Amino acid sequence: AIALDDVNCVFNLYGGEISGNGANSKGGAIFLNSVLQTQKGGTVNLYGGTIKNNSAKIGGAIYAVYGGTVNLCGGDISNNTATANGGGAICLNHSGVLNMTGGKMQNNTAKTDGGAVNLFASTFTFSGGTISNNYSAEYGGAVYLSISGKMNMTGGEICNNTAKEEGGAVHVYGQNSTFNFS
Numbered sequence: 001a002i003a004l005d006d007v008n009c010v011f012n013l014y015g016g017e018i019s020g021n022g023a024n025s026k027g028g029a030i031f032l033n034s035v036l037q038t039q040k041g042g043t044v045n046l047y048g049g050t051i052k053n054n055s056a057k058i059g060g061a062i063y064a065v066y067g068g069t070v071n072l073c074g075g076d077i078s079n080n081t082a083t084a085n086g087g088g089a090i091c092l093n094h095s096g097v098l099n100m101t102g103g104k105m106q107n108n109t110a111k112t113d114g115g116a117v118n119l120f121a122s123t124f125t126f127s128g129g130t131i132s133n134n135y136s137a138e139y140g141g142a143v144y145l146s147i148s149g150k151m152n153m154t155g156g157e158i159c160n161n162t163a164k165e166e167g168g169a170v171h172v173y174g175q176n177s178t179f180n181f182s
Helices: none
Strands: 002-004 010-013 017-019 022-026 030-032 043-046 050-052 055-058 062-065 069-072 076-078 090-093 097-100 104-106 117-120 123-126 130-132 143-145 150-153 157-159 170-172 178-181
Touching (some): 090 097, 117 123
Parallel strands (some): 017 050, 030 062, 050 076, 062 090, 104 130, 143 170, 150 178
């Protein structure tokens, strides 16, 4: 549906719905791309609205590579599917940033890791909102932290998620991956 291809690109969602979109590769609803590893892939701010029923091989709703920032202040990301890999709702790859202060990520599904969120060498700061009822066919029903993935949780709720293999809520894997919970 939407692609942000530059560090200066910003997408703000205050209401409405992005639904029923598909990508053959990454980011069924929103794709944050960077041509160079030294640039960031733009910013997505969700204040309200719904992103649902989207699919892609990786990052069913949102995918960011080589940076990019996703701020979830409200809204609902639900019923999205990563059909070949991880991140049913969101996948961040190489220096991405996810900040969640409100809203919901629910009923998302991943073929492999991270029913809701899959992080590879990226950071997730979670201080409010709910991550619930997501499913991973392998690891991390809600969140999967891969090599150098970092998650800092100071609020919010992670509940009723399922992983077929390990980590019904959060799976921490790989060198330098960290989950701080306070």
